[in-house]
Amino acid sequence: MGRKGTYSRREFLGASAAVGATLVLPKNVFAQGSDTIKVGLIGCGGRGTGAVIDAANADPGVVLWAMADVFKDRIDGSANTLRDNLKDRYKVTDDRKFVGFNAYEYVLMSGVDVVILTAPPGFRPAHLRASIEHGKHVFMEKPIATDAPGVRSVLGSSEMARQKGLAIVAGTQRRHDVAYRECMHRIHDGAIGDVVACYAYWNQGGLWMHTRRPEWTDMEWQLRNWLYFTWLSGDIIVEQHIHNIDVCLWAKGKLPVKAISLAGRQARTDPAYGHVFDHFATEFEWDDGSKLISMCRQIDGTASRVEELVVGTKGTSNANTVIRGEGAWRFDGDRPNPYMLEHRNLIQSIRSGNLINEGRQVAETTMTAIMGRMAGYTGQEITYEQALNDKVVLAPDHLAFGPVPVPPVAIPGRTS
Known part of the structure; x- marks a missing residue:
């Protein structure tokens, strides 16, 4: 479980360095060479819960593997909803539910392939940087920061993702409608x-x-x-x-x-x-x-x-x-749910190797x-x-x- 005590902003922004030196899988290969995509949820409110359902609807290989939030009750409520919706694709065990300001670090070390970043936007720059340093593909909700230093951090993380062969899709779903x-x-x-x-x-x-x-x-x-x-x-x-x-x-x-x-x-x-x-x-x-x-x-x-x-x-x-x-x-014409399509487009880009990176675009907006x-x-x-x-x-x-x-x-x- 993540600690709940004092966590300095410098520690928060720098914590990703401790998990950055990890093996990055080839961009179109998932765990154990299978088609299964292990998803980690960081931020278990209504939008995060909905995003996991959208991801599951987007691709039959998606399973939910780990969850993190500052509040245990948010994880519990989200888990109940997702267990009912995902059925056997809900794979979260109690030891992969992490609570605390640094809980996101444990999700990144749990063996996930893709992370969904839906904590409040003020946390997004640090969560994104840690995710990219840890070699994870990312779906992140908008906005991606609340101040200019955060935007500049996301711009840097987006370039890092490009260099490492990682995909980033943002929750500006009109771009996928x-x-x-x-x-x-x-x-x-x-x-x-x-x-x-x-x-x-x-x-x-x-x-x-x-x-x-x-x-x-x-x-x-x-x-x-x-x-x-x-x-x-x-x-x-x-x-x-x-x-x-x-x-x-x-x-x-x-x-x-x-x-x-x-x-x-x-x-x-x-x-x-x-x-x-x-x-x-x-x-x-x-x-x-x-x-x-x-x-x-x-x-x-x-x-x-x-x-x-x-x-x-x-x-x-x-x-x-x-x-x-x-x-x-x-x-x-037909107009599928764009909230689902943004996840389908992310996953298809990973599977094909034609990676999407919307980081700069959403940072500039x-x-x-x-x-x-x-x-x-x-x-x-x-x-x-x-x-x-x-x-x-x-x-x-x-x-x-x-x-x-x-x-x-x-x-x-x-x-x-």
């Missing part, structure tokens, strides 16, 4: 002409919140409510709205150079919701002067809208099912969203280079179940 892929192919072939503007929306009501219990330390409270703390989630523009931003970057084919944002915390003001904002309205600008207008909101009682719009010189598109204009088109958050928090225009080179580390110095002060809510014009 057959309708999005077909539509984007047509956009890139000129169906709407030059892309001159994009609009991205994720507006909805509020999400879950777990009321603090008297016995919870600051750390436990924050981990169980990770959405509401920037060091863990990145705030809503990074954690959720990244999907829509990613589609627009995909359509445009390059990164924006700067951003300005009007954002705040208007309705969700109770300290139970940490210190994150509840809305952002952000203008991203590319080097040719074209704009991405981005809106995200989590406020009950407000109008919902989750979509993208791409505007070209010859037409427009919702980026997945419809193109209007000179190259008019409508998607008409994450960085774009972080740039938008920085613009929102400060009220200033922020450039991509300024954001990428930022040195602020959001995570606490020590990962331990004890006091963790909550930063003040950002105030545009005052927060730097």
Whole structure:
């Protein structure tokens, strides 16, 4: 079992070195020369549990081999669900259930072939680096970091994966949706002409919140409510709205150079919701002067809208099912679950040796969203280079179940 005591951030980021010097199997060979793919789950919440089911649906060779989480009750709940769903492909024994901040290390040493990284995003850079150093193929949920140092770490890990012949697929599932892929192919072939503007929306009501219990330390409270703390989630523009931003970057084919944002915390003001904002309205600008207008909101009682719009010189598109204009088109075909397809594409790439590596792509989208958050928090225009080179580390110095002060809510014009 993983230890639960003090675990410094330096130890956490460097722990992977202890497990890095291991034998890496050829990229299309699995344990004992079989077609069985042993999967390890790191982060046993709802998304991680769902990701294992998606992976099992994607390939009959997938078995769940090991699990890790900071909380035993999360492992137990996930295990119950997965045992019922996977049947005889659930292979996790009690000695391969690991608890603690360093539990991920034990999964990596348990004989798995592929790891699913679904702990809160603030942990993703360290988990990814350890996984690649240990020679594992990776599925990792988005976003892949919550600050610029984390993004830079992921960029380095992605290059390491390329050099070591390892696959990385990210949870930006629209990139694997057959309708999005077909539509984007047509956009890139000129169906709407030059892309001159994009609009991205994720507006909805509020999400879950777990009321603090008297016995919870600051750390436990924050981990169980990770959405509401920037060091863990990145705030809503990074954690959720990244999907829509990613589609627009995909359509445009390059990164924006700067951003300005009007954002705040208007309705969700109770300290139970940490210190994150509840809305952002952000203008991203590319080097040719074209704009991405981005809106995200989590406020009950407000109008919902989750979509993208791409505007070209010859037409427009919702980026997945419809193109209007000179190259008019409508998607008409089977549309399998993209959450399953991202795992199928990962596994097929490993089996074939034509490895997918989405690490840089999702890191750059994450960085774009972080740039938008920085613009929102400060009220200033922020450039991509300024954001990428930022040195602020959001995570606490020590990962331990004890006091963790909550930063003040950002105030545009005052927060730097």
